[in-house]
Amino acid sequence: MTGNGTNHLSIRTEGLTRDFGKVRALDGVTLEVPAGSIFGFLGPNGAGKTTTIRLLLGLLDPTSGSAQVLGFDTRTQGAEIRRKTGALLEHSGLYERLTAAQNLEFYARVWRMARADREARVKELLGHLGLWERRGEAVSAWSRGMKQKLAIARTMLHKPPLIFLDEPTAGLDPVAAAALREELAVLASREGVTVFLTTHNLAEAEKLCGRVGVIRQGKLVAVGSPDELRRREGGQKVEIIGRGFSEQLLAKLRQRAEVEQAQTMNGRLSLNLRDGMEIAPVISLVVSEGGEVEEVRRGKASLEDVFLTLMQEEKQ
Amino acid sequence: MMADLGAILWKELKEIPQQSSGRRGGPFALLIVLAVFGIFIPLQWGADFLDSGQMAFVVLLPVILIAAVIADAFAGERERHTLETLLASPLSDRSILLGKVAAAVAWGWGASLLCLGLSVATVNFKYGHGKLLIFSAQTGAIVIGMSFLLSVLMASAGVLVSLRASTVRQAQQILSIGFMVIVFGIFFIVRSLPRAWQEWMSQKGASTGASTLIILGLAVFLVIDIAILASAMMRFRRSRLIIE
Numbered sequence: 001m002t003g004n005g006t007n008h009l010s011i012r013t014e015g016l017t018r019d020f021g022k023v024r025a026l027d028g029v030t031l032e033v034p035a036g037s038i039f040g041f042l043g044p045n046g047a048g049k050t051t052t053i054r055l056l057l058g059l060l061d062p063t064s065g066s067a068q069v070l071g072f073d074t075r076t077q078g079a080e081i082r083r084k085t086g087a088l089l090e091h092s093g094l095y096e097r098l099t100a101a102q103n104l105e106f107y108a109r110v111w112r113m114a115r116a117d118r119e120a121r122v123k124e125l126l127g128h129l130g131l132w133e134r135r136g137e138a139v140s141a142w143s144r145g146m147k148q149k150l151a152i153a154r155t156m157l158h159k160p161p162l163i164f165l166d167e168p169t170a171g172l173d174p175v176a177a178a179a180l181r182e183e184l185a186v187l188a189s190r191e192g193v194t195v196f197l198t199t200h201n202l203a204e205a206e207k208l209c210g211r212v213g214v215i216r217q218g219k220l221v222a223v224g225s226p227d228e229l230r231r232r233e234g235g236q237k238v239e240i241i242g243r244g245f246s247e248q249l250l251a252k253l254r255q256r257a258e259v260e261q262a263q264t265m266n267g268r269l270s271l272n273l274r275d276g277m278e279i280a281p282v283i284s285l286v287v288s289e290g291g292e293v294e295e296v297r298r299g300k301a302s303l304e305d306v307f308l309t310l311m312q313e314e315k316q
Numbered sequence: 317m318m319a320d321l322g323a324i325l326w327k328e329l330k331e332i333p334q335q336s337s338g339r340r341g342g343p344f345a346l347l348i349v350l351a352v353f354g355i356f357i358p359l360q361w362g363a364d365f366l367d368s369g370q371m372a373f374v375v376l377l378p379v380i381l382i383a384a385v386i387a388d389a390f391a392g393e394r395e396r397h398t399l400e401t402l403l404a405s406p407l408s409d410r411s412i413l414l415g416k417v418a419a420a421v422a423w424g425w426g427a428s429l430l431c432l433g434l435s436v437a438t439v440n441f442k443y444g445h446g447k448l449l450i451f452s453a454q455t456g457a458i459v460i461g462m463s464f465l466l467s468v469l470m471a472s473a474g475v476l477v478s479l480r481a482s483t484v485r486q487a488q489q490i491l492s493i494g495f496m497v498i499v500f501g502i503f504f505i506v507r508s509l510p511r512a513w514q515e516w517m518s519q520k521g522a523s524t525g526a527s528t529l530i531i532l533g534l535a536v537f538l539v540i541d542i543a544i545l546a547s548a549m550m551r552f553r554r555s556r557l558i559i560e
Contacts (some may be wrong), residue, residue, distance in 0.1 A: 079406055102330055
């Protein structure tokens with residue numbers, strides 16, 4: 001159920017701006033998030049991701065611009081938005097003195113779930129996440145990965161059509177992060193929920209998200225599916241493994257029409273070629289300049305490449 | 317509103333007993349307080365206990381109990397990073413604030429009433445000899461009414477301080493210092509009044525009936541309670557708390 005908005009969009013913002021004193025944390029963000037999708041909001045620390053979530057939840061008022069979440073206006077209908085969404089913010093927000101079951105029971109009461117419903121739902125979610133056997137333990141004794149799982153269960157407790165997750169895998173070791181991502185993907189698909197996920201983990205965004213937006217210093221600089229963003233980056237990525245890749249060679253490569261970007265990393269030569277360009281003349285140049293080529297790897301740009309390019313544009 | 321308030325009350329009453337002494341220690345400490353003030357002292361004092369000055373402990377007990385836990389109300393949530401999630405819930409500002417005040421009052425005043433009931437039972441068990449011993453109406457009004465109003469006062473003032481403090485320790489320090497300044501301040505102000513004024517006040521007190529004095533005292537505390545609670549409600553702003 002939504003407010004007075006269009007049903008196919010879960011989130012719609014128009015020129016959303018927020019200042020804190022003289023600092024502009026969010027600068028004219030215009031964004032649409034379709035219902036039923038997992039939307040990744042990417043950006044470095046301090047880019048404005050958390051501020052965006054706070055604005056979308058109606059916890060802060062925008063300085064200018066507007067936003068509708070599930071058709072509700074964030075300025076005037078914050079309480080309705082919070083009633084119909086779930087949120088895992090910067091911290092898990094769990095009460096460590098309480099048990100896992102008590103943590104969920106409290107929020108089930110907050111969302112006014114009937115007693116029978118909340119008992120069944122707590123059992124269902126904890127069971128699905130493999131936490132049912134440990135429901136009676138105080139959360140303080142749990143690992144961070146388990147706490148994050150429980151916090152995600154809390155966001156979905158009342159079956160909201162939209163959940164906000166602010167860097168849910170931050171601080172987890174790679175194994176725990178991968179497990180949590182998997183659980184999240186399964187839960188989101190099973191529950192049919194729209195997910196607004198902020199992260200600076202690009203592999204995570206690539207695996208989970210149907211669409212991503214990249215934010216930099218409060219400005220939305222790119223939106224699209226990971227494939228669309230990779231195409232935007234254009235061309236192909238070539239990695240040459242070998243020896244003798246001098247600065248002189250790099251300078252010459254950068255002057256070639258085929259080459260968009262050239263750099264060495266850990267003794268490897270990494271090139272971005274423009275669309276439709278041949279690799280052979282480039283390899284010839286490397287060899288003629290004294291480079292020894294052992295292996296050539298070709299591939300598409302990753303989301304990380306797109307992200308780094310977008311961040312470098314700002315520096316330039 | 318009532319359902320929201322009930323949810324906060326439920327959570328707070330699960331957490332409060334664990335605040336100072338862990339999961340089992342909190343209720344155990346309360347049992348000791350009840351045993352001392354509800355059984356041991358009434359047994360020592362005798363049949364006159366229920367109308368003695370010793371009943372003042374029932375009035376002061378909730379103040380002590382609430383002072384020990386109320387600093388945690390918002391400063392603790394902020395310190396343990398649970399406040400933002402709570403604010404991101406659909407609970408109204410009023411239900412969050414009143415729920416925390418109500419939980420502290422339920423904890424402190426509830427213990428006070430339990431202690432009162434226990435002391436009545438103890439005195440009757442030991443000294444009743446088949447006759448019901450009970451406190452006078454005046455003592456009852458003072459003990460029950462004043463302990464409630466002092467509970468609300470302490471809880472409201474504590475919530476107000478806890479809203480502003482960045483840590484629990486800071487909130488506790490402000491509350492302790494504030495409490496001492498008020499108590500000693502009143503004492504020194506009264507002592508420094510001109511002798512003639514002091515005599516006029518004691519004459520006025522003696523000539524006014526005890527019931528009138530009790531009602532007047534309760535009314536004064538009621539007004540103070542409402543004023544502090546209102547200022548706490550004005551201070552509670554979601555957007556401000558989120559940024560802080």
